[in-house]
Amino acid sequence: MxxxxxxxxxxxxxxxxxxxxxxxxxxxxxxxxxxxxxxxxxxxxxxxxxxxxxxKKDRLLVAVAVNNLEAHIQSFTDIAYNQETAFIRLEKVLDLLTVESSGTLSQAAAFREAFESYASFAQEPLDTIDEYIATQEKIAELVMKIIEDGKKDGSFRQNIPIKEAIIATINSYGTFGSNITLKSSITFLEEDIAPHKQQQMLKEMLLTYLRP
The missing domain is CATH 1.10.10.60 (Homeodomain-like)
Known part of the structure; x- marks a missing residue:
């Protein structure tokens, strides 16, 4: 046997x-x-x-998307439980989401952008999509730790709604990076600023808003 x-x-x-x-x-x-x-x-x-x-093909799509996200959970965990200020930890989260001009992170971002667009246009929820949502929630919990620590250590501006500002920062930064990665082959002209440099500029703008 x-x-x-x-x-x-x-x-x-x-x-x-x-x-x-x-x-x-x-x-x-x-x-x-x-x-x-x-x-x-x-x-x-x-x-x-x-x-x-x-x-079903949808199940395979979700499995790929879950695997794509899970590959970065340990990195998020390491950052969330770091002993540095919450502001520095947020900066490291943005660094993790920064899409370089080449490499596996660019590919991961491109797949997530394509998958979420595909899922959003599906006539019915994708089979086993709950698995992808559950994986997203694991990352959201780690982000919430950074937010709560930031309320305590005062490393973010105190005259703004911190939770809303940080979630908007991470979402907009990550979405921008995924978007320019997915579309760079058809929209990036030689005279343009390189996509990863655009994202770095956006990072500085967002962090400037959040600094005390």
Missing amino acids: PDLGKREEKKNKRYKSIVTTAEKLFLSAGLDHVQMQDIADAEQIGIATLFRYFP
Whole structure:
């Protein structure tokens, strides 16, 4: 009788491999244009095997999106529980969301922007979308810790609604970075300011507003 532990390990390895392969295909060809058969071919498995892991394409999309977010949870955790001031921790959160001109962070941001647009235009909520929302909530809890610590240590302006200001800062900064990353190939002209430099400028504007 096969070792159940090894069988489970092999199954988990295949699951992760499918998710990684799917993300690469979605990024290169677009969420709408990649078919389940394309993913099965890239993984060198039968379509029936792929459907055993993910009965619907939407489930695979959500799995990729969850994996995309979870890859950064530990970094958020390390920042949230750092002993520095809340202001410095917020700055580090923005650094984490800063999209460089190349690298995996740019790809992660591009996928999230594409996925959330896809999900928002879906006629019905995506199957298992609750898993993605739950992962977002984990990050939101870490941000709330920074906000609460900032109320105590006085490292943010005290004459503004701190919670609303910081959430707006993180959302607008992250969305801007994802947006320019996704669209840079069709809107970025040679004479423009590089996308990652635009985001750095926005970061300074937002932090200036929040400084005491």
